[in-house]
Amino acid sequence: MNIGLFGYGKMGKIIEQVAIDRGHYIVAKIDVDTKEIDFSEMDVAIDFSTPDAAFGNISKSLEKGIPVISGTTGWLDRYDEAVKICEKRQGAFIYASNFSLGVNVFFELNAHLAKMMGNLKEYAVSMEEIHHDQKLDAPSGTAITLAEGIMANTDYGKWTSGKAEKDEIPISSKRTGSVPGTHIIDYSSSVDSIEIKHTAHNREGFALGAVIAAEWIVGKTGVFDMKDVLGL
Numbered sequence: 001m002n003i004g005l006f007g008y009g010k011m012g013k014i015i016e017q018v019a020i021d022r023g024h025y026i027v028a029k030i031d032v033d034t035k036e037i038d039f040s041e042m043d044v045a046i047d048f049s050t051p052d053a054a055f056g057n058i059s060k061s062l063e064k065g066i067p068v069i070s071g072t073t074g075w076l077d078r079y080d081e082a083v084k085i086c087e088k089r090q091g092a093f094i095y096a097s098n099f100s101l102g103v104n105v106f107f108e109l110n111a112h113l114a115k116m117m118g119n120l121k122e123y124a125v126s127m128e129e130i131h132h133d134q135k136l137d138a139p140s141g142t143a144i145t146l147a148e149g150i151m152a153n154t155d156y157g158k159w160t161s162g163k164a165e166k167d168e169i170p171i172s173s174k175r176t177g178s179v180p181g182t183h184i185i186d187y188s189s190s191v192d193s194i195e196i197k198h199t200a201h202n203r204e205g206f207a208l209g210a211v212i213a214a215e216w217i218v219g220k221t222g223v224f225d226m227k228d229v230l231g232l
Contacts, residue, residue: 005048039064074136082095101205107146126164127172129182130179130181132177132180140183144159
C-alpha cells in the first residue's frame with residue numbers, strides 16, 4: 001500500500017516506521033514547507049498535521065479520490081464540510097480523536113460505565129487529561145470524545161474547562177514533559193469513588209491504529225470511525 005503522509009513531526013515519523021514494518025511504502029511526506037503535492041501514487045492519505053492544516057489536507061485528498069485517515073484534533077468546526085466533500089466525491093474518510101486500539105476499547109468502557117452511573121445522582125463525574133507540553137489543543141480530542149460518551153448516557157449536557165455547573169463535566173488539562181497521553185474519569189460521592197484510567201506508554205499505539213485503519217479503508221466508500229475498523 002502506498003501512503004501519503006501529511007505531517008512529518010514526531011507522530012509522522014513513528015507512523016512511517018510502523019507502516020514500513022508492515023510492508024507499506026511512504027510515497028509522499030507533506031509538511032509545512034511542502035509547496036507541491038503529488039497524489040498520483042497514493043493509495044491512502046494519513047493526516048497527523050496541525051489544526052490549521054488538517055482541513056486543507058483532508059479536502060484536497062478527498063477531491064483527488066484518495067481515502068483519508070485523520071488523527072489531527074482541533075479542526076472539528078469544519079468536520080461537517082469534510083463529510084460533505086467525502087459524500088460528494090463518493091470517497092472514504094475516517095477521523096478519530098485517538099487511533100490507539102486500547103483507547104477505543106476505553107471509549108466503549110467509558111460509555112458502559114456512564115450508562116450504569118446515570119441514575120446514581122450521588123456521584124459527580126470529573127475528568128483529567130495529561131499530555132506532553134507540545135500538544136497544541138486542550139482539552140484533548142480524546143477527552144472530548146470521552147465527555148461525549150458520558151453525555152450520551154447521562155443527564156450531563158456539556159463539558160467545561162472551567163468551573164462546572166451541576167449539569168457540566170469538568171475537564172482538567174495538564175501539559176508536562178513528554179507524556180504521550182493519560183485520561184482519568186472519576187465518579188465521586190461522599191462515601192466513595194469509582195475511577196477508570198487509560199495510560200499510553202508511547203506513541204506507537206496511536207501510529208499502529210492509524211495504519212490499521214488505512215489498511216481497512218482502502219477500497220471502501222463512506223464516512224467511518226474506529227468502531228467500524230475494530231468491529232466494536
